[in-house]
Amino acid sequence: MTKLTDTKRAYDKLADLIDQEIRKRSGSAKDLERFRQSLDVAFYLLGWAQFEYLVRKEAEDQVSNNARAHGLDGHAWRFLKENMKSLSVRRRLDIIFHADQKARSELDRDYDVRNDAAHDYKHLPQEVRDISAWLGKLETLVDKF
Known part of the structure; x- marks a missing residue:
């Protein structure tokens, strides 16, 4: 289990709180929707940062092991x-x-989304908005290392 699991739990809790607040509102919830989009981007970038660290360490380990040949x-x-x-x-x-x-090509697409969000201040496309599931997918990939 990695920090990605804790990040997923934190995201789930915060997203649930925002969703509850949206449901309580009788008027416009546009400001809360914007907060939710910002929360999604922030946790997407945090998940990538944590995943990149693990990728760096795993790649170094694999290269070091193969360098003994x-x-x-x-x-x-x-x-x-x-x-x-x-x-x-x-x-x-x-x-x-x-x-x-398959995993490699999905990560390549996800990394493009990460770059757009981090460098061009773009919101996440609809197909990657389930941040909780995406963080879970990253954790599954880390378990395969």
Whole structure:
């Protein structure tokens, strides 16, 4: 179990409180809807930050383990190990999920959404609005490491 589980619990509680407040309102709840969108983006970015840390550590572990090999493969892995800091998140994901292309392509789309939210201040598209389920999916991927 990682911090992602605690993040999911916190998100679920806060989202539920906002939903309860929306249901209580007899008038416009547009301000609460905007708060909910901001909450979604904030927890999406927090989830990614926590997941990126775990991805960095797992990629480093895999490269270190492979760098112990002898021969040409060992040389290549040692070269990669010396240059780990220069690897992007996407390259690290390639190392970890090279055998699971479905998960890898979904993470690539999610990372595009992350970049839009973090750098272009965009709200999340409708298909990724279930932040609780998405955080659970990340936790499941981490369990596969």
